[in-house]
Amino acid sequence: MNLITHNPVLLNEALEYLNIRNNLVYVDATFGLGGYTKEILKKNNCTVIAVDRDPDVQKFSVILKKNYKNKFKFILGKFGDLKKLLEIESVDKITGGIVADLGMSSLHLENGKRGFSIKNNGPLDMRMSKKGISAEYVINSFEEDELSKIFWNYGEEHKSRKIAKTIVIERKKNKISTTHDLANLIKKVKLQKKPYRIHPATKIFQALRIFINNELEEIKCLIDHSINIMAPGARLVLISFHSLEDRLIKNTFKKLCEGEKNVNRHLPSLKPLMKPKFKKIGKPFYIPTENEILKNPRSRSAKLRVIERVSI
Ligand SMILES: C[S@@+](CC[C@H](N)C(=O)[O-])C[C@H]1O[C@@H](n2cnc3c(N)ncnc32)[C@H](O)[C@@H]1O
Structure with a gap:
């Protein structure tokens, strides 16, 4: 029997800022134990394509497949290959949104055999895939x-x-x-x-x-692929757990939401300035409440940032 459970971090905030609507397609790029996917599917009549690189999580997708049939698909692979993975499924646009919860799952931390844990002894492994x-x-x-x-x-x-x-x-x-x-x-x-x-x-x-796990490069590719497949109105919600991840997300989102700037503000612009294709939604970032940290201390360093595609 599998007793490991995972408390999805910033779940309410992620659901709210993904803006889940009927008949749209969403990607959960870090399926894990399926905490986000399950709630997205429950919330509205939409489709979820879930991705995870860890073969051990595939078993958590079986029951969802049974319950949601063609509204749910699990893909074993890296989110850094998102565009290619979706192309194989003949999906070229994401209409609803993309979410990634970048931390480690309980499966990694509680099972010493995976080699991620300082507390639970095991072979020095650390390979998510x-x-x-x-x-x-x-x-x-x-x-x-x-x-x-x-x-x-x-x-x-x-x-x-x-x-x-x-x-x-x-x-x-x-x-x-x-x-x-x-x-x-x-x-x-x-x-x-x-x-x-x-x-x-x-x-x-x-x-x-x-x-x-080449984690920072994976995040760069995830953002790059996501911005190319998001339809207007679709959102990208990323939850990071340390400053290196957050800095990368913050700076990339900033550039995407700024559009093209005039190189010299004292001179007229030679070509029409490009309007930004993305906008920030809500506050610059969201963090867990004290109550969530109390219930789930692993959430303490989480930060959620969100952008929305405004035009093609
Ligand atoms: C914090 S867990 C997600 C937990 C999930 N939100 C839930 O509620 O159960 C992060 C998951 O992302 C997966 N992951 C990390 N990097 C990945 C990558 N580059 N591509 C695909 N999956 C990745 C890990 O294997 C892990 O299962």
């Missing part, structure tokens, strides 16, 4: 300099050099194979004497996960 190079491979074979760059670029870890150096020394004695091997080693390097609120290895785990 269960394909490609694992965190164990990176930690035990990358050069010190490459490791330190990953830790700094994707984790903004101030002790990235010292941690990379220690990993290279320690792996000569013993292979670093489990999440606890790595977490304990980082704890020793960071030597935090005071009790900590977040584990000292958190940033390193985040950095490795982003690198292994």
Whole structure:
């Protein structure tokens, strides 16, 4: 029996800002345990195409397929390939909206075997698609300099050099194979004497996960594909969980909503200025209420941003 459940983060806000309407097509780009998809389907008579790269979540789509038949489709794949995945299904326009909840699912965090968890020991894996190079491979074979760059670029870890150096020394004695091997080693390097609120290895785990799953590139492609397939009135709702993701979304949305600017405001524009094709909806961003954080502490760093296509 599968006892793992997942509390969808900012669910009410995501549903509200997706603006779910009858007879339109929506994409849930991060299906997970189906929390968003289920509620979108319940809310109105619309169609949901759900995407997830993790083969372990496919089983959660079976019951929805049974209940909603041709109103629901699950596609196993990366949202960075969204346009191609939809083309295979003969879909070239999304009329309703696209939502992506970018964090990790409970399936990743609670099942130690997936290798994402500092708390639950398991093999150092971290591959969402269960394909490609694992965190164990990176930690035990990358050069010190490459490791330190990953830790700094994707984790903004101030002790990235010292941690990379220690990993290279320690792996000569013993292979670093489990999440606890790595977490304990980082704890020793960071030597935090005071009790900590977040584990000292958190940033390193985040950095490795982003690198292994090419997460920032995936988000760039998701936005790029989405803006090309959204029909006027369709919305893009993205929920991020750390500053690197949020910065990327914020800056890209800003550019999309600004349109073309006159290069020199003192000179007349030589060509007619392009009006922006997207507009921001509501506040610059939404965060969980204190009540939601209390019920689901994992939601504490979530930020939701939304844009709408206004013209072709
Ligand atoms: C936070 S969970 C989503 C939870 C979901 N909203 C729910 O309510 O159950 C994020 C999901 O996105 C998936 N994912 C992450 N990156 C992905 C990518 N590039 N392409 C497709 N799926 C991805 C993960 O496998 C995970 O299942």
